[in-house]
Each structure stands twice: as C-alpha cells, then as structure tokens.
Amino acid sequence: MTLRNRPIPRGVSIVGAGMSKFGAFPEKASRDLFIEAYKDLVNSVDKGFDPEDIEIIYVGNFSNDLFEGQSHIAPIMADSIGLVPRPAVRIEDACASSGVALRQGIIAIASGMYDIVLIGGVEKMNNLPTSKVTDTLATGGDILYEIPAGFTFPGFYAAMATAYMHRYGATPEDLMNVAIKNHENGALNPKAQFNVTIPDWMEKRKASAKRKGKPVPTWETTWDFLHDDHANPMIAYPLRLFDCSPITDGATAVLLVADEIANQFTDSPIHIIGSGQASDMPMHDREDLTTIGAARYASHAAYQMAGVTPQDIRIAEVHDCFTIAEIIASEDIGFFDPGTGYSKAAEGVTARIGDKPINTSGGLKAKGHPVGASGLGQTVEIWKQMRGEAGKRQVPGDIPLALTHNVGATGQTCVVHIYERRS
Amino acid sequence: MNEKIQRPFTASSFNQFLQEQKLMGTRCEKCNALFIPPRAICAKCRSDQMTWVEFSGKGKLAAFTSVNIGLTFMNAQGFDRKNPYQTGIVELEEGVMISARLLGFNPQDPASIKIGAPMHVEFLEIGEGEEKRMQLAFRVD
Numbered sequence: 001m002t003l004r005n006r007p008i009p010r011g012v013s014i015v016g017a018g019m020s021k022f023g024a025f026p027e028k029a030s031r032d033l034f035i036e037a038y039k040d041l042v043n044s045v046d047k048g049f050d051p052e053d054i055e056i057i058y059v060g061n062f063s064n065d066l067f068e069g070q071s072h073i074a075p076i077m078a079d080s081i082g083l084v085p086r087p088a089v090r091i092e093d094a095c096a097s098s099g100v101a102l103r104q105g106i107i108a109i110a111s112g113m114y115d116i117v118l119i120g121g122v123e124k125m126n127n128l129p130t131s132k133v134t135d136t137l138a139t140g141g142d143i144l145y146e147i148p149a150g151f152t153f154p155g156f157y158a159a160m161a162t163a164y165m166h167r168y169g170a171t172p173e174d175l176m177n178v179a180i181k182n183h184e185n186g187a188l189n190p191k192a193q194f195n196v197t198i199p200d201w202m203e204k205r206k207a208s209a210k211r212k213g214k215p216v217p218t219w220e221t222t223w224d225f226l227h228d229d230h231a232n233p234m235i236a237y238p239l240r241l242f243d244c245s246p247i248t249d250g251a252t253a254v255l256l257v258a259d260e261i262a263n264q265f266t267d268s269p270i271h272i273i274g275s276g277q278a279s280d281m282p283m284h285d286r287e288d289l290t291t292i293g294a295a296r297y298a299s300h301a302a303y304q305m306a307g308v309t310p311q312d313i314r315i316a317e318v319h320d321c322f323t324i325a326e327i328i329a330s331e332d333i334g335f336f337d338p339g340t341g342y343s344k345a346a347e348g349v350t351a352r353i354g355d356k357p358i359n360t361s362g363g364l365k366a367k368g369h370p371v372g373a374s375g376l377g378q379t380v381e382i383w384k385q386m387r388g389e390a391g392k393r394q395v396p397g398d399i400p401l402a403l404t405h406n407v408g409a410t411g412q413t414c415v416v417h418i419y420e421r422r423s
Numbered sequence: 424m425n426e427k428i429q430r431p432f433t434a435s436s437f438n439q440f441l442q443e444q445k446l447m448g449t450r451c452e453k454c455n456a457l458f459i460p461p462r463a464i465c466a467k468c469r470s471d472q473m474t475w476v477e478f479s480g481k482g483k484l485a486a487f488t489s490v491n492i493g494l495t496f497m498n499a500q501g502f503d504r505k506n507p508y509q510t511g512i513v514e515l516e517e518g519v520m521i522s523a524r525l526l527g528f529n530p531q532d533p534a535s536i537k538i539g540a541p542m543h544v545e546f547l548e549i550g551e552g553e554e555k556r557m558q559l560a561f562r563v564d
C-alpha cells in the first residue's frame with residue numbers, strides 16, 4: 001500500500017531548537033534536563049519570543065515510568081518551565097517518541113488548531129543499573145513472543161546484522177566503520193556524550209594505564225583496540241561495545257510555528273515540507289530482515305509529500321542506535337541501493353566532507369541516545385547545520401534540503417522528516 | 424477428521440500448547456495464510472475466521488545472535504558475559520518465521536553459526552518447582 005502523503009495543508013517552520021548536554025548526570029532529574037534544553041532553545045530564537053505565546057506542549061518520552069519511577073511526565077515538564085495550564089501531551093513510540101512528537105506538532109499547526117507549539121523530548125536513563133536498563137529497553141520489543149526468546153535491544157539489531165552480513169558479505173569491521181566516523185563527528189560536538197574520536201579514546205586509555213603504573217596496552221592501530229575483547233567487549237554477536245549507542249541522560253526542545261508568523265521569530269526559519277510515519281510487525285513476521293519496512297514506507301511518504309527525491313537531500317541524521325542500523329538506514333532512506341550502504345560508509349561517502357554526510361552530530365552512537373529525546377536531537381542538528389551554526393562540524397556549502405530518520409525499537413515505528421531552507 | 428480445537432487465539436493458549444510440547448499457530452480459513460505466533464485476525468485479509476494448526480517444528484536459521492549482556496531472567500538461568508546464550512529467528516518449513524532460543528551451537532564461537540542451518544523444535548524445560556515450564560527453542564540438526 002501507499003501511505004497518505006498529500007502536501008502539508010498549512011506551512012510549518014522551526015524557529016528555535018535546543019538540547020541539554022548529553023551524558024550521564026547523577027545530579028540531574030528529567031525535569032532538570034528538560035529545563036536545560038528549553039533554555040538552549042530560548043537562546044536560539046533570533047528575535048526572541050514570549051513563552052506566554054506557546055499554546056500546547058508535546059513531549060516525547062519512552063519509559064520514564066521505569067527509568068525514574070515517574071509517569072505522567074508531560075505536565076511536569078510543562079510546569080517546570082512555567083507553562084501550565086496549557087495542554088501537555090506525552091508521546092510514546094519507543095526510541096521514535098520525540099520524532100513522533102514533532103510530527104504531532106506539525107499536525108496541530110497544519111490543522112489550524114494551533115499556531116505556536118513547543119516540542120520536547122527527554123529521557124533520564126542512568127538512575128538504573130545496566131542490567132535494569134537492558135530489561136527496560138527490551139520492553140520496546142514484543143514481551144509475549146520476542147523477549148521470552150531472550151532478545152535484548154542490541155540482540156535484535158545483532159540478528160539483523162547477521163542476516164545483512166550473510167546476504168551482502170559485509171563484515172563486523174564494515175559495521176565498525178560507522179562508529180569510527182560518528183566518533184569523529186562527535187568529537188566536534190560539544191554537546192555529545194562522547195566528545196572524542198576512537199583513536200584519541202585509545203590513547204587516553206594507554207595514558208591512563210601508564211599514569212596508574214598498570215601494564216600499558218600494546219594497541220598500535222585503532223583496529224588493534226577495536227578487536228581487543230577487553231577494550232571493546234562483545235555485547236551481542238556480532239555487535240561489540242563500540243557498535244552500540246550508550247546509555248544517556250538528555251533532553252531536546254524545538255519551537256514550531258505556522259509559516260505565516262515565522263518572521264516574527266527569525267529571518268532564517270527552517271521549513272518542514274515532508275513528514276512520513278509508518279508502523280510494522282515484530283521482526284519475525286517481516287519478509288526481509290535486512291531492511292526496516294516502516295523506514296521505507298515513512299521515507300516514501302515524506303519524499304512524496306515534499307515533492308523531492310533522495311538525490312536532492314544534502315545531509316541526513318539517521319537512527320544509528322547500532323552501527324548496522326545506520327547502514328540499513330542509509331539504504332532505507334534511498335541514499336544507497338540495498339546491500340551497498342556498508343561500502344559507501346567505508347568509502348567515506350557518508351563522512352562530514354563526503355557527498356552524503358550522515359550523522360554530523362556524532363549520531364546516537366557518539367552524541368548519545370537518551371531514547372525519548374533522540375528523534376528531536378536529530379532535528380536540533382539539522383537546524384544548526386542548515387543555518388550554518390554547527391561550528392567545527394559544519395558541512396561545507398549550502399544545505400537547501402535535509403532529512404531525519406527516527407526509528408522506534410526494531411522498526412515497529414519509523415518517522416521521517418524533510419527540512420527546507422529557503423533563500 | 425480431528426475435531427476443531429476450541430481455544431482462544433492468545434499467547435496464553437500458545438504457551439499452554441508449548442507445555443503440551445506442541446508448536447501451534449493459526450491458519451486463516453478465508454485465505455489460508457499461516458501465522459505463528461498465532462493471530463486472532465488475519466494480517467493478510469483481516470478475516471477473524473481462524474483455526475489452530477500444528478507446525479512440524481522443522482526449519483532453518485534466518486537470523487541469530489549470541490547475547491553476552493543478557494536479560495535478567497536469562498542471567499538467572501546461569502548465563503553471563505563469559506557464557507552467552509544464543510537466540511534468533513527460525514524460518515519454518517511452512518514458510519513463516521518465529522523468534523526462539525537456539526541450542527546446539529558453540530557459545531564461544533558465534534562466528535561459526537551459519538544462517539540457513541537446518542533446525543528442529545525443542546521444548547526446553549526451564550525454572551524449578553512451581554516455576555517449571557517449557558520454553559520454545561530450536562536445536563541445530
């Protein structure tokens with residue numbers, strides 16, 4: 001089938017975007033992270049704005065109920081920034097929660113019901129020990145039929161990786177190229193959890209061993225380091241630690257307004273011209289384990305709505321919760337043919353200075369993956385890149401069109417957005 | 424002719440069949456599509472005229488992993504970082520796939536596991552006393 005994809009009936013613009021620092025912050029509660037993201041957003045609005053004008057708040061959040069023991073999080077976030085009694089809505093679609101929240105905000109404005117909408121995303125994951133985080137993330141899968149088989153969240157993507165490697169001949173090293181690239185980008189992003197390249201990480205580990213008088217590891221190349229079972233342990237074969245996004249505390253925020261009032265906020269708004277969302281069955285019911293069907297449907301709908309093609313898109317932020325996920329995503333959004341994404345990554349096509357830069361922010365891998373905040377984090381990066389405000393990681397040249405691809409769990413949800421900068 | 428099985432098309436029924444060492448799914452009476460795990464409504468034609476069918480339990484490996492950082496309930500069965508368990512998706516000879524534990528592979532050498540390997544169902548007894556139950560697994564032939 002084809003998903004509904006008629007043009008957005010009323011233009012929608014982003015006029016501000018912000019994020020907290022991503023990382024592990026024992027001293028910060030979810031609302032503290034959200035306040036930090038909101039303040040960053042406020043500073044990003046060129047002509048300033050009156051928070052009084054915000055009409056409704058959508059907050060993406062995966063599982064604060066389990067992570068922090070606090071549900072009903074939307075009014076708490078609204079209250080934390082002084083926005084009660086405005087309606088506050090929590091959106092939960094696993095890791096796609098805030099990408100879907102953005103889409104709901106677009107629908108709210110496009111419908112004519114609202115003109116000024118605040119979108120947020122937040123996840124506070126580090127209160128729990130790793131074993132409980134593993135259990136909590138797995139609840140994004142099917143607890144009746146997938147979890148009893150022992151699938152973890154890395155395990156699902158690891159299974160996709162084995163199917164992909166088997167069909168296309170990719171190797172674990174091909175997957176790891178994605179992590180190396182994303183850490184290179186993350187090293188240039190001051191908000192990233194891992195603000196460091198993998199070679200620098202290796203050197204730091206050596207220096208630390210030396211300083212402590214411990215035996216200094218003999219790694220000479222990045223690959224020595226990445227093949228070391230101690231430095232880069234297996235999580236779920238074939239995925240090692242550096243194939244996986246980290247456990248992250250973080251929040252994100254975006255201010256959406258109707259096109260006709262965007263110039264009250266900025267002379268350089270970013271327009272959203274395509275939005276697609278799709279859902280899918282659990283992995284074992286899919287016809288093909290080397291692609292994410294919902295991502296293909298959502299991409300197609302977004303491209304049709306925007307009236308553009310993958311060739312027109314300059315940069316993309318895609319959902320690299322695991323290295324294999326970025327490779328599959330680069331194919332699902334139509335940048336590359338099925339089975340070629342891994343070679344394109346190896347050739348540097350997706351590097352910051354390549355033809356099709358992917359995840360200039362460092363991606364979920366290096367920037368961090370506060371699950372319910374991640375989708376909107378992609379939008380924050382696109383906002384910065386399209387306006388030429390990405391600092392050391394700025395992609396050279398104009399970026400007239402960009403795309404975000406945000407996946408929930410193993411692809412039961414995917415939401416894709418296309419952004420345009422005019423003039 | 425066997426009498427038609429009168430059990431609701433639920434996970435509870437599926438699990439009850441597992442305890443009886445039967446691998447059961449559903450077939451759509453309207454379009455003949457097969458489903459395992461069972462479905463109450465056909466995903467192909469949306470008919471709710473379903474019937475229980477037993478699957479042969481023979482198939483081949485479609486995707487797999489070997490989990491070093493496991494779920495709490497799996498760790499309780501003695502698995503850990505150094506002793507990973509294997510799980511994956513098996514394509515049954517009837518043409519549909521299911522998630523299950525995998526048995527018979529060398530846990531220390533997951534790279535030797537081959538997609539396409541022939542597999543057969545095994546009803547794996549886990550837990551102790553009151554908690555004792557059959558879990559769905561497939562063993563390499």
Ligand SMILES: [Zn+2]
Pocket residue numbers: 451452453454455456465466467468469470
């Ligand atoms: Zn049917």
